[in-house]
Amino acid sequence: MTASAHYMKPTPVAKTASSKAEGARKRYVHVCQVSATPARVTSWVYSEQGRRGLELPPQLTTDMLAVTLLLLAVVLVGVWRALGRRYWRLGDAIPGPRGLPLLGSALHIVVHAHDIMDYAREVRRRHGPVCRVWVGGHLLVLLTHPADVEAVLARTLSKAAPYTLLRLLFGNAVFSAEGDAWRRLRRLMNPAFSQRLVDKHLPAFDARCRAMADDLRRLPAAQPFDVAHLATACAFEMVVETSLGVHADVLGNRDVMRSFTEFKEKFYRVLLQPWLWFTSTTFLLARYKELGRPIRDFVDDVVALKLQSRFTSDGKEDNKTLEDGVENNGSFVDLMISAMDNKSEPLTLEDLRDQVLIVAVAGTDTSAFTVSCVLMLLGLHQEVQARVLREQHRIFGEEVERPTTPEDLKQMVYLEQVINETMRLYPPAPIVGRSLDQEVVVSGYTLPAGATVVVPIYLVHRDPVHFPDPDTFDPERFSADNCRGRPLCAFLPFATGRRACIGKRYAYSAMKTMLSSVVRRFQVLEHGSRRDMERLQFQLLSKMVNGHYVRLKPRQW
Numbered sequence: 188m189t190a191s192a193h194y195m196k197p198t199p200v201a202k203t204a205s206s207k208a209e210g211a212r213k214r215y216v217h218v219c220q221v222s223a224t225p226a227r228v229t230s231w232v233y234s235e236q237g238r239r240g241l242e243l244p245p246q247l248t249t250d251m252l253a254v255t256l257l258l259l260a261v262v263l264v265g266v267w268r269a270l271g272r273r274y275w276r277l278g279d280a281i282p283g284p285r286g287l288p289l290l291g292s293a294l295h296i297v298v299h300a301h302d303i304m305d306y307a308r309e310v311r312r313r314h315g316p317v318c319r320v321w322v323g324g325h326l327l328v329l330l331t332h333p334a335d336v337e338a339v340l341a342r343t344l345s346k347a348a349p350y351t352l353l354r355l356l357f358g359n360a361v362f363s364a365e366g367d368a369w370r371r372l373r374r375l376m377n378p379a380f381s382q383r384l385v386d387k388h389l390p391a392f393d394a395r396c397r398a399m400a401d402d403l404r405r406l407p408a409a410q411p412f413d414v415a416h417l418a419t420a421c422a423f424e425m426v427v428e429t430s431l432g433v434h435a436d437v438l439g440n441r442d443v444m445r446s447f448t449e450f451k452e453k454f455y456r457v458l459l460q461p462w463l464w465f466t467s468t469t470f471l472l473a474r475y476k477e478l479g480r481p482i483r484d485f486v487d488d489v490v491a492l493k494l495q496s497r498f499t500s501d502g503k504e505d506n507k508t509l510e511d512g513v514e515n516n517g518s519f520v521d522l523m524i525s526a527m528d529n530k531s532e533p534l535t536l537e538d539l540r541d542q543v544l545i546v547a548v549a550g551t552d553t554s555a556f557t558v559s560c561v562l563m564l565l566g567l568h569q570e571v572q573a574r575v576l577r578e579q580h581r582i583f584g585e586e587v588e589r590p591t592t593p594e595d596l597k598q599m600v601y602l603e604q605v606i607n608e609t610m611r612l613y614p615p616a617p618i619v620g621r622s623l624d625q626e627v628v629v630s631g632y633t634l635p636a637g638a639t640v641v642v643p644i645y646l647v648h649r650d651p652v653h654f655p656d657p658d659t660f661d662p663e664r665f666s667a668d669n670c671r672g673r674p675l676c677a678f679l680p681f682a683t684g685r686r687a688c689i690g691k692r693y694a695y696s697a698m699k700t701m702l703s704s705v706v707r708r709f710q711v712l713e714h715g716s717r718r719d720m721e722r723l724q725f726q727l728l729s730k731m732v733n734g735h736y737v738r739l740k741p742r743q744w
């Protein structure tokens with residue numbers, strides 16, 4: 188019988204003094220057979236607990252458990268490797284750090300939580316543009332070469348494992364949905380983000396920008412302030428009024444975006460615990476159920492308002508409620524609500540809520556971050572600002588307050604170059620990831636099915652091969668001439684392929700309207716430095732560590 192089997196079958200506790208002593212002796216001999224620390228065992232055997240019976244000493248139980256688990260893990264990894272030999276072989280053929288047994292580089296990721304991009308940059312520097320890290324038994328492949336990035340993003344639909352965590356907040360939103368569920372949602376949502384519908388939103392964009400300009404005028408002139416707060420409020424109201432079709436005022440003053448900021452920070456901490464990437468969503472939901480509650484409450488109210496506006500008790504459209512603050516303007520929520528009536532594949536209320544949430548969140552922070560960065564850069568590069576202003580003069584003539592038209596936006600060519608160069612240096616979404624459902628060959632390496640591909644957009648954008656002197660801000664890089672011949676994925680702030688950003692057209696229109704509105708009315712004065720701007724944190728979205736401080740002075744048009 189093995190030593191462990193003895194432990195499984197304890198001898199009955201002796202009742203008399205002599206049999207007690209005999210029992211203790213047996214226990215001593217028995218324990219010594221399996222333990223290398225007899226002195227500790229002796230003291231246990233004659234301890235109060237030892238006299239009580241044959242329970243294992245707590246210390247010993249823990250040691251045994253640890254050894255057993257370790258052996259089990261080694262056996263499991265052996266079996267796993269044997270079963271998935273091709274996966275491991277192909278993974279090991281890709282250059283990358285050795286990592287620790289069992290853990291791979293998981294600890295490095297945790298340790299480098301706050302400088303994850305530096306870690307990625309270092310791995311790439313040492314191992315080349317196709318490199319890998321193991322996180323336990325999971326293969327992460329880092330790609331930075333535009334052709335490789337395109338090969339993967341063009342044909343892969345599945346999001347990377349950590350995106351499962353996004354279901355904590357977004358449920359089955361299009362952003363985190365997979366397979367047929369994703370296809371159906373994307374098909375439903377696409378028409379709402381066509382250029383024709385985005386153009387219809389321009390009057391609402393203009394109105395919100397005018398309100399932001401009024402707020403800016405109330406601030407002390409030429410004093411530094413963090414412009415991100417106002418830009419975020421403006422972008423949020425734009426999305427609420429256009430995509431969600433609800434007047435921002437109706438919802439009252441709620442700190443929805445602050446709640447989202449908190450969510451992002453907590454989510455980021457969760458994200459950097461690789462063992463949670465593969466944990467069941469049910470478990471995570473139970474653990475983090477309070478995360479993002481104010482945003483969810485907000486979404487519930489939007490959905491309730493929209494549904495209430497659509498139907499009266501007799502099932503007819505209720506125009507009075509529409510006037511109360513809800514517009515049926517062909518917004519994406521209206522499209523989604525129509526889909527709830529679809530007999531063959533009706534959209535559930537839960538689905539509707541999840542899509543409202545993702546659009547409110549994805550459409551706000553990204554655009555606000557970019558607008559804030561552009562304003563900081565215009566302050567630091569007065570010559571670029573002067574050129575943007577000349578373009579605005581050409582478009583608007585003397586009519587500074589005239590509403591913006593789709594034709595105006597088309598003519599803001601140089602402003603678009605400035606926006607692109609800003610997103611190159613400071614991509615709002617710094618990393619995207621995909622899970623491979625089939626093998627893909629890139630630069631001579633076969634990436635196995637099941638691997639996660641990570642594309643650090645931030646590093647791709649700073650590649651000197653495609654952007655010489657990559658840290659310099661130079662909007663000329665995006666002139667038509669200079670873009671010619673550049674690989675598609677050398678610049679990909681909205682990602683690419685079928686899972687690319689659905690709101691790209693919307694974002695350009697919203698950002699141009701905001702920036703045009705500010706530049707026509709204010710001069711951005713010099714403040715801070717590019718070095719300040721280089722202090723970034725890469726959470727779910729990019730974050731400027733020192734905030735977005737600018738100084739504005741009302742200008743004579």
Ligand code: HEM
Binds near residue numbers: 426
């Ligand atoms: C500067 C502005 C924006 C940037 C840089 C940006 C960037 C991105 C990126 C990189 C992705 C792909 C993420 C991934 O694959 O993991 C994405 C997806 C998405 N974006 Fe945007 N975005 C912006 C604005 C918007 C706006 C204005 C909206 C809506 C109003 C929006 C809605 C979405 C949605 C719903 C997805 C998920 C698409 C899918 O998985 O099918 N985004 N965005």
